[in-house]
Structures are given as C-alpha cells and as structure tokens.
Amino acid sequence: MTIQRKKITVVGAGFTGATTALMIAQKELGDVVLVDIPQLENPTKGKALDMLEASPIQGFDSNIVGTSDYEDAADSDIVIITAGIARKPGMSRDDLVNTNAGIVKSVCENIKRYCPDSIVIILSNPVDAMTYAAYHALGFPKNRVIGQSGVLDTARYCTFIAQELNVSVEDVRGFVLGGHGDDMVPLVRYSSVGGIPIESLISEDRIESIVERTRVGGGEIVNLLGNGSAYYAPAASLVQMTEAILKDKKRIIPVIAYLEGEYGYHDLFLGVPTILGGGGIERIFELDLTAEEKAALDQSAESVRNVMSVVTV
Numbered sequence: 001m002t003i004q005r006k007k008i009t010v011v012g013a014g015f016t017g018a019t020t021a022l023m024i025a026q027k028e029l030g031d032v033v034l035v036d037i038p039q040l041e042n043p044t045k046g047k048a049l050d051m052l053e054a055s056p057i058q059g060f061d062s063n064i065v066g067t068s069d070y071e072d073a074a075d076s077d078i079v080i081i082t083a084g085i086a087r088k089p090g091m092s093r094d095d096l097v098n099t100n101a102g103i104v105k106s107v108c109e110n111i112k113r114y115c116p117d118s119i120v121i122i123l124s125n126p127v128d129a130m131t132y133a134a135y136h137a138l139g140f141p142k143n144r145v146i147g148q149s150g151v152l153d154t155a156r157y158c159t160f161i162a163q164e165l166n167v168s169v170e171d172v173r174g175f176v177l178g179g180h181g182d183d184m185v186p187l188v189r190y191s192s193v194g195g196i197p198i199e200s201l202i203s204e205d206r207i208e209s210i211v212e213r214t215r216v217g218g219g220e221i222v223n224l225l226g227n228g229s230a231y232y233a234p235a236a237s238l239v240q241m242t243e244a245i246l247k248d249k250k251r252i253i254p255v256i257a258y259l260e261g262e263y264g265y266h267d268l269f270l271g272v273p274t275i276l277g278g279g280g281i282e283r284i285f286e287l288d289l290t291a292e293e294k295a296a297l298d299q300s301a302e303s304v305r306n307v308m309s310v311v312t313v
C-alpha cells in the first residue's frame, strides 16, 4: 500500500500566500505548491526554496515548490487563492473588486483544469464577492468553494476580549457572522469566557468598543503597516481551515458559504457558522437571532450584495 501525502496549492506568493505556505509546511499538513505569475517565477521559486531550507532546522518533512506552471499544482487536494492586490490606507476592500475579480477568475480557470476535485478556499478581497466569482468560474459544488473571513474576524474579536479581561485566549469563545466588511456582526450573545457569558463580565460600553474595533480590525492593521494588509493572522486562519478539511476534523467554524435560503438569503455568499470537514462545508448552522441581530446581519448582507452585483459571472 502506498500512502499519498496531501497536496496543497497556494496561489499568490505574496505576504499572505508565502506565510500560509510556510505555516502549512511547519504543521506537515502535506506538500505545498506555491504559484505566482510568470514574471515572478524566480522570486517564487526562491521563497519556496528558502522555506524548504528551514525544514532541517525546524524538523518538518513537507516539500515546498515555487512555480508559475499550474501543471505543478495538478490534482491538489486543496487550493488556496490569495492572488490579487491588497488595499492601502484610505481604501476599502471593495475598491479592489474589479482588479481582483479578473485575477480570481483567471486563477479559477487553471484550478478547474488542473485540480477539478479540489476544495478551494478564497482569501482575495473583497472576499465575499471573490468567493462568488470563484464559485461561478469553477462550477464546483457549493460545499467545495469556501471563503475565509470568519476565522480571522473571530480571532480578532477573541484577542480583544482576552486583552480586556486579561485571561487566556484559549478560554474565549465567540464568533463573527456576516460579510467581511465594517458592518460584520460579532455575536455578543454567543460569546463567553470559560463558559461565562461576556455580558456578565464586561460592561456594555466596553463590549461595544470591542465590537467596533473588531469591525475595523483589518483597517487598523492596514493603517499601521502603511503599504499592505494583515498576513500573519490571515495565514493562520487559512491553515486552521485547511487542517479542519484535511484531517476531517468537523470543526465548527464560521466561513463564507453559499446560502440558498439560510437566514432568509438566496444566492448570496456570507459568513455563517459551519461544520468544516473532509467534505468541505458539511453543514450550515442557522442560529436564532434577535430582531436587532437580524437587522445587523441584513445590513451586512446588503453590503455584500452590492459588491457582488459589480462582479460579472
């Protein structure tokens, strides 16, 4: 019997893509193929080789190759799309829609050809609309086209809660629903620390400021970096999703999923809690929401729909 290693392709070898490739290799989730445009073939090969040369020191046996040739990515189990431009201070994610839709669609043509059975995770922004663009370009079943926003937004939210209470991040539970924009919906009522609802530990105005900081968390990093956007926490988010799928962990994770009636929305990609396992998105949880929470989600869904409407599929 031959046991095949899993194969993970990361498209886009920039800040998020390269960081994701290294983290995946460090966790030995499989062999990694890092793809960028032909003009950047040598730097992409160089990044991959540099990572590989860290393997004897760190003790990981994943192979990593850099390429601009999708044949090297053939038959990948998972393809992660980070290709595209990132925003700069003063820009919104939605300003990237036209450029990145073109890039994502062209990348998907190659994925469709070389990795027809893969599960595809999209990171490129504006990510809800890019997941929609990818879904149509790929023609894959909806369980195999997944956008990343909820893991990152939830991680930011949980970081701020842990800082507020000076407790371990390991004991904080919560999640963020909706689109990956400034009107995303951190669900305070479903947030707890060591099982204790945060509403009984943190004052209302402090919770409100944590919620607000979470909503603009991406912009906070963009303003600090000055010339690009976050990549360490986004890469960690992609790795958590990849691990949940490859190890069939059936983790309950908020991701961008295609909705066909869930939460009252049709033909929309939006962040919702799901079971993520070997089949990709295996189930979507529909939570009972208060009128206020539903109104906030409706507003976020409306923003996503507006950006999606710009994308031709």
Ligand SMILES: NC(=O)c1ccc[n+]([C@@H]2O[C@H](COP(=O)([O-])OP(=O)(O)OC[C@H]3O[C@@H](n4cnc5c(N)ncnc54)[C@H](O)[C@@H]3O)[C@@H](O)[C@H]2O)c1
Residues within 6 Å of the ligand: 011, 012, 013, 014, 015, 016, 017, 035, 036, 037, 040, 082, 083, 084, 085, 086, 087, 096, 100, 103, 106, 107, 122, 123, 124, 125, 126, 127, 148, 149, 152, 180, 228, 229, 230, 231, 234
């Ligand atoms: N959804 C999220 O939570 C989230 C988080 C972080 C970043 N992002 C988004 O991810 C994207 C990438 O961010 P980054 O910081 O890595 O940017 P980056 O500029 O560092 O890297 C992007 C890479 O994509 C490559 N690329 C462009 N067109 C390509 C193509 N057709 N095929 C292959 N590669 C191509 C570029 O050459 C570059 O190396 C941005 O759109 C950013 O907004 C999303």
Ligand SMILES: O=C(O)C[C@H](O)C(=O)O
Residues within 6 Å of the ligand: 086, 087, 093, 125, 152, 180, 217, 218, 219, 221, 222, 229, 230, 234
């Ligand atoms: O904010 C950005 O533009 C990048 C990313 O979506 C993030 O939330 O960090």
